[in-house]
Amino acid sequence: DIGMTQSPLSLPVTPGEAASISCRSSQSLLHSNGYNCLEWFLQKPGQSPQLLIYMGSNRASGVPDRFSGSGSGTDFTLKISRVEAEDVGVYYCMQALQTPYTFGQGTKLEIK
């Protein structure tokens, strides 16, 4: 299985400030066709996960442009340019290069 490691696990942020979450995989997620099979999800309290980013850097429909994904191979980053109160929750990365799909441990973002 491909291991996924996120950091930090807890992220207190002041509204309006930027935030960054790292995700590292135990093997490259770069598909032979040149795209990365890495997704980012946000699970708000009491809700199911919602897709934020796919293919490493593509924002899903309806996702605000303050969210951006970057990286390639084994190192990926999710950035929030200006954190808002509604961004609280747990952020997960997930690899979809091969089955079984695997998730990171999650990063809990909270407002200071």
Add this chain to the structure above:
Amino acid sequence: QVQLQESGPRVVRPSETLSLSCIVSGGSISGYYWSWIRQPPGEALEWIAYISSSGSYIYNPSVESRVSISVDTSRNQFSLKVKSLTAADTAVYFCAREVRRPDGSGSYYGFLDYWGRGILVTVSS
């Protein structure tokens, strides 16, 4: 708007079999892949299995010997069975849709775009 709704028992006894269904509304089940994912209380997400609308499937080896997944296109729903339950199977079970799009080179890229609200299943005597 596509919606997914899980249904099934909330409490199941150890050693018994759990049967869950996911009803898809607002769109067709055809042409997509459908996954089950679970989340033990306070823990991270674990992908269990997926099935295509045509019936091809893949299981997570960690549970492969105990699970089976099926799809019923006439009822626009898919299902999961987990046998020989233990307390470790206590979790919120989510169903989710995976859309796959051709990448122009004969392959595809995909992502999980819709999830159900989840159902908490507790294994307890």
